[in-house]
Amino acid sequence: MKLPNLYFFAAIALSAFFLGSCGKSGGEFAGYEYMPDMGHSIAYEANVNTYYRFNTNSSEEEYQEFAKPRKPVAGTVPFNKTATTPGGASEFTFPVYAFDNTEAGRNEAMKAITENPLKAKNEDDLKKILAQGEELYVVYCASCHGEEGDGNGQLWNSGDGPYPNAPANYMTDDLKNATDGRYYHAIVHGKGVMLSHADKLSHDERWMVIHYIRSLQAETYDLPTANGQNKVATPAAEETEAEETATEEDKK
Amino acid sequence: MIYQNLVRYFSLAFLFLALSLGAQAQDAKHGKELFLANCASCHNANMKDNATGPALGDVEARWAEFPQEELYAWIRNSQGLIADNSAASQAYAADLYKKWGSVMTPFPALTDADILDMLVYIQNKYEFGCDSPPCVTAVAEGGNEGPAKEDNSNTGIILIILAVVLALSTVFLARYINNLNRLAAQKTGGEPVANKSFLQIVLNPTIVRLLIFALVIFGGYTTVNNAINLGRQQNYAPEQPIKFSHALHAGKNGIDCQYCHDGARRSKHAVIPAMNTCMNCHTAVKKGPEHGTAEILKIYASTGFNPISMETAEYGAYFSDTVSLESRLAVYEKWLKASNEGMAEGDIKTQLAAVPQFIQTSEESKLVNTKPVSWIRIHNLPDHVYFNHSQHVTAGKVECQDCHGAVEEMAVVKQHAPLSMGWCVNCHRQTKVKFDENAYYQADYYKQYEEYHKEIQEGGVTVEEIGGLECQKCHY
Incomplete structure (x- = not known):
């Protein structure tokens, strides 16, 4: 059998070389697609706005319009287990926050919301709440208010940081003696230059964070675990009992 | 003699200057402490921009037409001054309150000296941009450079030199052998061999065959590799509509990834x-x-x-x-x-x-x-792959950087991982599940496991409990 001409091999080698050398992604180029009809979602996907020609639901303009981040329909109410209403907490209602984003609303909230509706059932539960509260606090609060809650996070950095306004210091008598409503209102509506963080933390998560802030204060001021302040209980059984009786008294 | 006098005068003047500067620095330092503790929540610390309260630069100039005590009274208790009918600045104060619309916290404990110190600090900061002149510009930190690049260029140069030397010696040797052959042919009286040109040597069919063979192997290899990479976007780093720098926000300022990507812990999407x-x-x-x-x-x-x-x-x-x-x-x-x-x-x-x-x-x-900003999405998974961020971040406790690389060092984000199936599978093979102190696995996971183990050992398990009543077990 005679082998094909040398040029035949040369042609194969060259075409293979050229085929292989194209299509590497990097920089502005996203690379080539392989079987695009399996790669693209026909349904709308969050944070995706690459229109694909096999999408038969809508024109490209309509698709782009729908793929944008959108506000919920007017009147949409988030569902959650607990609620913060002027009357206190109740289970299985919609947490419509009843206080306006005004100075008057803030004062009302500070008067009305005096206790944390997210109650720890026992010491283990409290530990879990505080652990989760700490995680959330570190992510969403600590860069301004400081890991220690002293109002000196890395963004403020004793006045040298990039942020131009001093964050609140939780370790002051003023904030130690403030009701929980002051904290909750600030998270929902913001205060001063701080804006609302309602989209970052769910209802329960806000209360976990407040639990954690209270535990930081309790550590600094060496407060007992009872009296609504949540220092992580020491192993001594008496303290836990004291706390449980306090919670029961609160319920009454 | 003259020089001695001069030296004396100069040293005296210098001492005086240093003392007065030092005293001023002391005042400004005290003022700074007071300002940061009491005022900075509402007044911008650069004294130039408005915040909840107005910018404080040139505040004394603005109050110059009124008695100094009234500015001090205003700082101690703004509402008191507005209510004070005898104050010359009452109307100005009332206007200020109306314009800004929020009550300034009263600070009755501040002494006149305290307020003076603060005013010194405020004016220094406003005019010179530092606590007290002379301003010393901070030396830029040099430790911010990225990790040193691996120095491969040296070995590369050595390799090229070696290749050139070898190629040259091959050519010389070929020439030498050729000449020897010719001499030998002349001596034995045979027909003189024609002197081959360089082109003739290179286009020798054996060499051409070898070259083409190498090309086929190399071409095939790159083709297969690139075909595998089709649809993958590793190193994709497009320019975004806003030049948001992760190196600045997450790196230098140390903001947690999840502060902005708040969906990562609770949903499928990390969320732009x-x-x-x-x-x-x-x-x-x-x-x-x-x-x-x-x-x-x-x-x-x-x-x-x-x-x-x-x-x-x-x-x-x-x-x-x-x-x-x-x-x-x-x-x-x-x-x-x-x-x-x-x-x-x-x-x-x-x-x-x-x-x-x-x-x-x-x-x-x-x-x-x-209009919402049209950010360009970098990490795209095909629709036939389901990936959930919360499962990896909250349950798996995987660090963001494990998949996304050192984003906190990237000014323009680049896709770090290939996001290929092999890459996913490899990680799933090697990663140990973090059961301990993990709320998702309820911390007592091992206890539960032991209980099931005991139950099986003791023989209390029915066929139903190991899936014996699944429909397809009989009706497939």
């Missing part, structure tokens, strides 16, 4: 944050260290924020949709001019030119709507 997240800081931070106002202006345009709402009170803090593009541009131009002193007109125009992209005008109603 909506603009209200930017505004959480940029309501107050109005100038960046790299692009100044240029990129922050885009945030304001896309959210409809009015950065100078005190000067242009008719619009409020956010523009309503009836405010036209022209009026918005006018406000932004005024802001840019005020915050970029001495910037060329052309540069301001360039910055303003970006605004219309972040705004949309409805043709029917003529209303102006803010």
